[in-house]
Amino acid sequence: MIFSGLLxxxxxxxxxxxxxxxxxxxxxxxxxxxxxxxLVGIHLLGMCFGLGGATMLDLWILRWMRRGSLPVEIxxxxxxxxxxxxxxxxxxxxSGLGFLALYAMESPEKLENPKLWAxxxxxxxxxxxxxxxxxxVLPKVLRDLSRPLLFGVSRRRATLFIASGAVSAxxxxxxxxxxxxxxxxxxxxxxxxxxxxLMLIAAACLAAILLWLNSAAGxxxxxxxxxxx
Numbered sequence: 234m235i236f237s238g239l240l241x242x243x244x245x246x247x248x249x250x251x252x253x254x255x256x257x258x259x260x261x262x263x264x265x266x267x268x269x270x271x272l273v274g275i276h277l278l279g280m281c282f283g284l285g286g287a288t289m290l291d292l293w294i295l296r297w298m299r300r301g302s303l304p305v306e307i308x309x310x311x312x313x314x315x316x317x318x319x320x321x322x323x324x325x326x327x328s329g330l331g332f333l334a335l336y337a338m339e340s341p342e343k344l345e346n347p348k349l350w351a352x353x354x355x356x357x358x359x360x361x362x363x364x365x366x367x368x369x370v371l372p373k374v375l376r377d378l379s380r381p382l383l384f385g386v387s388r389r390r391a392t393l394f395i396a397s398g399a400v401s402a403x404x405x406x407x408x409x410x411x412x413x414x415x416x417x418x419x420x421x422x423x424x425x426x427x428x429x430x431l432m433l434i435a436a437a438c439l440a441a442i443l444l445w446l447n448s449a450a451g452x453x454x455x456x457x458x459x460x461x462x
Contacts, residue, residue, distance in 0.1 A: 255335070269335060276328035282321025284405055286314045291402050294382070298444050303378040311375060315367075348417045351426035352408065359404040362397050370394045383445065395445060399437035407433065 256265035290311065297303045336343060343349065373386060374394060383391040407430050411417065417426070 268331065272328045272331040272335075275324050276332070279321045279324025279326075279328060280409075282317050283325055284321070284409060286318035286321060287401065287405050289314055290318070291398070294398060295444070297378070297382045298441075301381045305378060308375060308378040311371075346419050347421065347423040348411055348419075348426060351423050351430070352411045354427060355404050355407050355411070355430060358400065359408070362400045362404070365393070366397045366401065370397055391445070395441045396438055399434055399441050403430070403433045403437050 255268040257268055257271060259266055293303065293307055293311070370390070370393060373390060374383065377384075383394060386394070411426075
C-alpha cells in the first residue's frame with residue numbers, strides 16, 4: 234500500500250471540477266481529449282482495483298474470523314488480490330500526480346481546504362499501516378488457513394493485526410468519503426474531520442476485538458469437544 238499516498242488527494246469531485254483545461258491531441262476525426270478526462274479514467278480504474286481488492290481481502294478476513302478457517306484456494310488468491318490492490322494504488326499514484334500538477338497551476342487557493350489536509354493525514358497513516366500489515370502481520374497470520382484466525386499468535390501480534398486491520402478498513406472508506414462529499418470543502422474544520430476518523434477507527438477496533446474473542450471462544454469449545462487423536 235506504499236502507493237496509496239495520493240488516494241485522498243485525487244479522489245475529490247471538487248478537484249475534478251474547474252481545473253485547467255489542457256488537451257491531448259487525438260488523430261482526426263476524434264476531438265482533443267482533456268488531460269483531466271484522461272486522469273479521471275486512470276483514477277477510477279485504480280480506485281476499482283485498489284478499494285475493491287482491499288474490501289475483498291477484508292471480507293475474507295471477516296469470514297475467517299466467523300468460520301474458523303479458510304479454503305486453501307482463497308489463501309492463494311490472497312496474494313493475487315494483493316497484487317491487484319498494488320496495481321490499483323500505482324494507478325492512483327500516477328493519476329494523483331497529474332491532478333496535483335493541474336491543481337497547483339489552476340487553483341492553488343484550494344490548498345487552504347481543511348479537508349485536503351485531513352485527507353493527507355489519513356493517507357500518511359494508511360501508507361504506514363499498509364507497510365506494517367504486509368511486512369509484519371500477514372506473513373505470520375497466513376501460514377495456516379485451516380486453523381482459526383490468529384491461532385497460536387502472540388497477544389501482541391494479534392493486537393497489532395486487529396488494530397492495523399481496523400485502521401486499513403476505516404481509512405480506505407474515509408478516503409473515499411472525503412473524496413465524494415464536496416459539502417465538506419471549507420465547511421468542516423480539520424480537527425473535527427480527524428476526530429470523526431479516529432472515532433470510526435476506535436469503533437472498528439472494538440467490533441473486531443469482540444468478533445475475534447467470540448470466534449476464539451467457539452474454537453476453544455470445539456477443541457474441547459473433539460475426541461483425542
